[in-house]
Amino acid sequence: MDEQTGNTKLTDGNQNLADGEQAPADGGNAAPVNRREFLKAACRVAALAAMAVGARHLIDTQNGGGKVWQIDPKKCIQCGRCATECVLTPSAVRCVHAYDVCGYCKLCGGYHKANAGKLDTAAENQVCPAGAIVRTYIEDPFYEYRVIENKCIGCGKCVKGCTAFGNGSLFLQVRHNICAGCNECRIAVSCPARAISLVSINTPYVSPKE
Numbered sequence: 041m042d043e044q045t046g047n048t049k050l051t052d053g054n055q056n057l058a059d060g061e062q063a064p065a066d067g068g069n070a071a072p073v074n075r076r077e078f079l080k081a082a083c084r085v086a087a088l089a090a091m092a093v094g095a096r097h098l099i100d101t102q103n104g105g106g107k108v109w110q111i112d113p114k115k116c117i118q119c120g121r122c123a124t125e126c127v128l129t130p131s132a133v134r135c136v137h138a139y140d141v142c143g144y145c146k147l148c149g150g151y152h153k154a155n156a157g158k159l160d161t162a163a164e165n166q167v168c169p170a171g172a173i174v175r176t177y178i179e180d181p182f183y184e185y186r187v188i189e190n191k192c193i194g195c196g197k198c199v200k201g202c203t204a205f206g207n208g209s210l211f212l213q214v215r216h217n218i219c220a221g222c223n224e225c226r227i228a229v230s231c232p233a234r235a236i237s238l239v240s241i242n243t244p245y246v247s248p249k250e
């Protein structure tokens with residue numbers, strides 16, 4: 041988990057290039073799909089380094105209970121309460137992005153409104169009310185989407201769009217470098233989907249793939 045941006049693969053903390061993805065040796069002149077894979081792999085390496093820092097921070101700052109609050113992305117129905125019920129403002133819940141799940145779609149339900157007049161980067165055509173998602177053109181028809189964590193308010197609107205029309209690579213998580221570690225999470229109490237529970241500090245993030 042990248043503690044600065046929230047963009048990472050969250051599955052198990054063991055993700056690395058050993059799963060068959062390697063940087064191209066030709067400096068980026070490989071076939072289109074390889075360049076895309078290279079970009080994904082680079083993101084993961086950066087995320088791994090940040091995860092190590094984040095894990096240390098987490099262990100240093102949480103109390104000794106061995107449990108932390110977390111959202112199960114498969115249960116979350118993006119009701120919006122994660123943005124409004126947290127004791128912190130803005131909420132400790134933010135959107136994170138699993139690059140290995142993302143389709144790098146040109147038409148992204150998490151980025152563009154369903155009724156967008158144009159598929160461009162104009163604010164009025166974007167789902168995110170906070171301008172927290174940045175897209176970068178890779179090559180036709182692929183775009184990379186990145187969450188700017190300190191802009192995200194945890195509203196879940198992009199998650200709803202991605203879940204409805206895409207692969208579900210955008211999802212909400214309690215960010216443990218922000219969370220106050222309340223004895224009873226106020227969001228968990230009001231969550232209509234009972235999607236928030238205490239999980240082991242050793243597996244503090246939950247991937248939509250799990």
Ligand code: SF4
Pocket residue numbers: 111115116117118119120121122196212227230231232233234235236
């Ligand atoms: S309160 Fe529950 S259902 Fe609503 S956005 Fe948060 S985790 Fe999802």
Ligand code: SF4
Pocket residue numbers: 134135167168169170171172173187191192193194195196197198199
């Ligand atoms: S739409 Fe909401 S949850 Fe998604 S990035 Fe923007 S502020 Fe965060």
Ligand code: SF4
Pocket residue numbers: 109125126127128131132133214218219220221222224225226227228
């Ligand atoms: S434990 Fe407290 S600070 Fe953390 S997400 Fe829940 S309400 Fe917010």
